[in-house]
Structures are given as structure tokens and as C-alpha cells.
Amino acid sequence: MSDVRELAARAEKLDAADELAPLRSRFVLDDVVYLDGNSLGALPANVPGRIEDVVRRQWGELRIRSWDESGWWTAPERIGDRIAPLVGAAPGQIVVGDSTSVNVLKALVGGVRLARLAQGPGRDEIVVDATTFPTDGYIAQSAARLTGCTLRPVTPAQVPGVLGERTAAVLLNHVDYRTGRLHDLPGLTAAVHAVGAIAVWDLCHSAGALPVGLDEHGVDLAVGCTYKYLNGGPGSPAYLYVRQDVQDRFDSPLPGWNSHADPFGMRPDFEPAAGALRGRVGTPDILSMLALEAALEVWEDVDVAAVRAKSLALTDFFLECVTSYVPDGLVESLTPAAHGERGSQVALRCSPKLSTSFEQGGTPIAGAVMKRLIERGVVGDFRHPDVLRFGFTPLYVGFGDAERAARVLGEELR
Template sequence: MSDLVVRAGKLDAADELAALRDRFVLDPVSDHAADTAGVYLDGNSLGVLPAVVPDRVADVVRRQWGELRIRSWEESGWWTAPERIGDRIAPLVGAAPGQIVVGDSTSVNVFKAVVAAVRMAREAGGDGRDEILVDATTFPTDGYIARSAARMTGCTLRPVDPAQVPGALSGRTAAVLLNHVDYRTGRLYDLPSLTAAVHAAGAYAVWDLCHSAGALPVGLDGHGVALAVGCTYKYLNGGPGSPAFLYVRRDLQDRFDSPLPGWNSHAEPFGMRPEYEPSAGATRGRVGTPDILSLLALEAALEVWDGVRIEAVRAKSLALTDFFLECVAAYVPAGRVESVTPYAHAERGSQVALRCPDAGDVMERLIARGVVGDFRHPDVLRFGFTPLYVGFADTERAARVLAETLAE
């Protein structure tokens, strides 16, 4: 037995979060079969099913919808679900209650936030605010949405590297759309300093938290973030296509001018008046009828966070990714793969991305052997580490199987 296998066992035995694995539906592992068990390292794309969700969804379908029917909007709390679930997410991203609404997709919420940011910047600084900056390496949809928002608001769109944002800001800048963690490389960007720079220039930062919410402390309130969006199906384990969230800082809520006003964000939604009057608070971020089935599945999934500190999750995330990089260095011949994820903790999210010339083929073979990560074009192997259910033995096995696969 290698030293790394022994260390993995000791680390798992000392892990304060190890018992959380029982809150998820995972492949069964017996002592004699541990070395052949599957390892799921794709929680940065789709989180594992929390064990409480199936029965909760069955209740929503059979009792709330099947028996109570329309009464469930009041009796089962359907109507207040977007704000109630937002308040459940809030402590995981460092926000006080009343600032997050859940609903729609990440793309839709990015559109709302970017257009609203431009409108708020112009309200304060005039029409000369005619430029939107966007992370040049962003997930494609964010780029598409930013381009459409620029056309809609008469702005020009300028892609820039996040590190270059402070030097790119000017009196023309209205909004800056940034990713907290780069989806391809796992690089963590400096949210506090970039937010401060953007706001000092009279613009508004919009942060995409898809790869950080539920993986590390964000500190939205503490760092004065104006607007943020994030998905819930990765580290928050809300299920495929679960609704995204929108954060609007409390002091900006009365100025948040959504480009998608809907009856659900009306001050009197059942007044059915032709004139739109926005509601107060974070509910301005709502649009149409909430997607109740997926919302309530997400609400159940969030119960796995009961009693869990996000700081402990971050500590384990860094320990797992450190250990994985150490195991890769020990098992994989030098030069066969290259980490594009920073080694510095301050610059690392909760994934490790390895550059490999034949990455697509390698990932297919890894998945066939039970180690599930994913491939990003053209040459990146991505491994996401979700501390709530990934252990150190999983991590060692994944690195060892990677080495064996590369040697085939």
C-alpha cells in the first residue's frame, strides 16, 4: 500500500465533514471494493442528488399539486418560495436576508443584472456611460448575453482579462461582468479589489458566482458587491436545470430597473393593472410564474447545508485539491499533463484543470473506469471537488486511475 493511500485514509478519518456523505445518493462502497468504487468529480457541472430530495418532490407532486392544487400557492408557500429559498442561499454567499431572489436561469439573470447596472450607472453619471466590460475568458453564454445587453442599451462591449480591468476602466464604463472563478481553469479572481476598482470608477460590477457559490466564501455584503448571479445545480446540488439566483444589494433595490418586468415583480401582482409598478425589495428580480417543482427540489437540496460552515468547506476544498495535485505529481510521468489551475490558494477555486493533448479521449476512458470528470475544448481535463461528498480516498484513486489511463 502506497504512502498516499495511507495518508488518504488518515485524512478521511480526521475529516470533520466526512459524515455529510450520508446526505447524498452515492455509489455504495464496501471495504473490499473501495479500490474499484466510482469517483464523481463533476460536481462543478452537476451536483450529486441529496437523499432528501426524492421524497420531498414526491410530496410536492402528489399532495401539494395533486391534492391541494391551487391552494398550495398559499397553504404550501409556493408564492413566497423565490425569496424564502434566496434567504436560504444568502449565508452561503455572505449576504443578509432580503437580497436574493431565486428563479429563471443564470443567463436570464445575467441579462437583468447587466442591463440594470447600465441603467443605474447612467442614472448617476449620465449617458456618457456607454461601455460594458466583460471577462474575455468568460463562459460563452455570459459573453452572448453581454453583447445583447450592449446592443439593447446602446453600449459598446469590450472584452478584457479580469486582471486588466482596473486599467481598462474609464468614465465611459457603465457595467463590468466578471466570473468569480474561471469555468475552464478554476482560477479564482480577486472579487474584493476588482469590485472596489469598478465602483470607484462609477460603474457597477456584476459577478457570476456559478463556480464559487457553495464552494468557498464569497462575502457579497462585506465586499460591497452591487449585483451577482449564480446557478444552483453545481456546488449547491439543486438538480439539473435548477433555477438560478439574483442578488441585489439592499441599498440599490429601489433603483434596480429590470429589463424584464413581469407580473410577479409588480407591486400589486393580482391587481392586473396595465401600468407597471415595481415591487419593493429583491422581488423586483422576479418576472413570471415561479417554476415550483424545481424550486422546491432545490429547497430540499439546501437542507444538506444545515450545520455546515462555508469556511470548513473551503478548508477541505483546498486540502482536497492540494492532495490531488500532489498525487498527480507522484503518479503521472513528468510532462504528461500540466496544471492550468493556480497552485496559490488565493487564486484557486474548487476544481483542478489539467492540460493534456489527448484530453477528450483520456476523459472518455476515465469515465469508463468510474472516474467522472469532464473535458473542455480543446485540451483540458476538469476535476471538480465538492467537499460535502468527495473524500481523500476518492481523490487518491482518481489521480491513480488517471496515471494508469495515461499509461495505456
């Protein structure tokens, strides 16, 4: 009981001193502890009104005039410039549209073409993170077939040792989706460049949670989703980053009329648009895109470094509370303790000891545990069969939330 009182009191003090705490009011929230922002971010409070205007006035009244008068046509690059400072990029290098998977294909095939243009046709190998989110692996397999490359899956730690004169492009995740491990973007990018290859990064689990530094570290190409820490809404469009000095050589495998230098010329021959615009393909998904634009307004005047500091403090505190509240040996943290190796989620592996109490009818242990937590107002998610995931979005998650989540977890496991 003394541990509960002490940790709850500390949480209250930490929340009172939190400079980001006022941002919570910018979201639609209730008394549930929402720790699943690493899968779907909470709804920013200004989005419903904005979408009503888009539907009723822009579409309902202005109709086709809104492509010009409401700025629909320029939305992909305009919203890209809103995302740019959150991932450490200057304007003019990010275009929004399509899904993460589609953008991975653009980036990976485009990356192979860039490498061959600079280094010659002997670049016939794609290196991919063997622990990556499955879709990235599927897309990498397809990109290898499309480009005639051999695919080489390795862990991020093994990447420097397999790079060589055959390496064309390397696809890596900034943060591991299962464990929350943060990979060394600066060091791995430098290693890729040292052999003349192209570095492609997936930022789905880092953008909006920590500084990325795309320009600073010379990343060639990057992709990311917007429905996690950027809170863009379910299925909101992804984005593609094309570094300024490779834009004139970037050859997308998906040229469309929206990426044409003269889109309304309707010419049979393709001439790519200048800059990052050549990463566009077809007509933008305006409703989702403008919902995302409204959602990104919550980031105005927010320092990403402050977000990172709070993220680390939150996950530190949560892990401390788990240690205090959960009986020894029932869960094990898969998330690195070192700050330099941690994203903004905590992954806990359930012990087989819990199977008797929680595993029923083929339901995995982690699924059964998470179901109990959700019933008690603590929402996270799980990965089959035994990993509990808790995502900490610093814009709206507080230290009281972290303490309550760990306490409920401890009570259920006891």
C-alpha cells in the first residue's frame, strides 16, 4: 500500500510540473488510460469541425472549385511541409499521399535506381531489416523482383557487416514495432553511405515521438504513417521524404498524372515533376488528407525535444511502477532500458506461468491479459502470442496514466 501511495503522489507532482500537460486539452479524451497511440492516435478536438467545413462548404458548396479556391491541389506538399519539422527536414522534401506500403515501394525501387545511376549496374542487392513490420518485408521482396536484386534480410545490428559493393539500398525501421527498440539511424545511415548505397528509413514508430534528424544525418529516402503519434486518424495518408539533392534523380516506379510536370497536359509521354512532387501518384484522398492537416495543428509551438524528454520520463516511470506493482517473474520488459535505444513504447513479455490463469480456448496469453486491462479502462494492445504493448504519446498521456496502468496490470496479474 505504501508503494501505491508513494508512486501516486510522485505521479501527481510530475503531472503538475509537466510543461506539455496543457496539450491534453487539444484532444478528445475520457477517463480511459489510452496507451495505444502507437497504433492509432487520439482524436484532436479541432478535426470534427474542420471536416464538417470540408464536407459541407468546400465539397458541398464550392464543389470542384475547391481544388483551387480551398487549396486541395497543393495539399500533399503543403501538409508535407507541416510534417517536415517533426522529422528534422527542411521544406520542399516531403509529399503526403498513399499508404506507407506504397511509399516503401516507391522509396526502395527508387533507391535502387539511384544507386545504379551513381555506382553502376553491379548494385544488385537489397538489405532489409529481418525484424521489420511484415508489410515492409513483403514490399522489399517485391522490390527485389522488380529490380532484379537479391534480397538479404539481416538484423539491424548485422547491417554494417553485410554491406558492400553489391549493396544498392537498405530498408530499416527506426523503432522496432514489437519491442520499442530505437535503432541507430545516424550510425547505420553513415555505414550505408560508406559503401555508396542508399538509406531508406521507415519512421512509422518514431515520427511525432522523438527527434529524427533526416537532413542532419543525410538520410536519402524515408517513409512514415500519420495515424500513430501524428494523430491523423484511421487510415490517414502516409508520406514520402526525398532528400533535396537527390530529387532530380529520383525515379519513382509509380509515375502517375499527379507526378507529371504538366498534369493537365494529358501527354502520353511522362515527364516527372520537379522536386518531391514526383513522389505523388494519383488524385489525393482529400477528406483524409485535410483531417490530417487539421490534426497537425496540435503541434504548433511544440518542441520535439521536449516531447522526447517527456517520453523517456514517462516510460522510465511506467517501468518503475511495473517493477513495484507486478509480482516478480510474471512479465519481462523487451524494451531497452538505455534511453538511446528506446522509442516511445514499452513492450512486456508475459511469463508462461500466466497461461493457466489467462490462456483459454486458444486465446494467446497477451490477448487475454490485455482484454482484462481494457475492461478496467487501460487500453494498450498485444502482439501474438505473449507481448503486451503500451504506447506513450507525450502530448496527451500523463504520469498519472502511467501509474494507473501499471497498478491495474499488477492487480490483474496477482
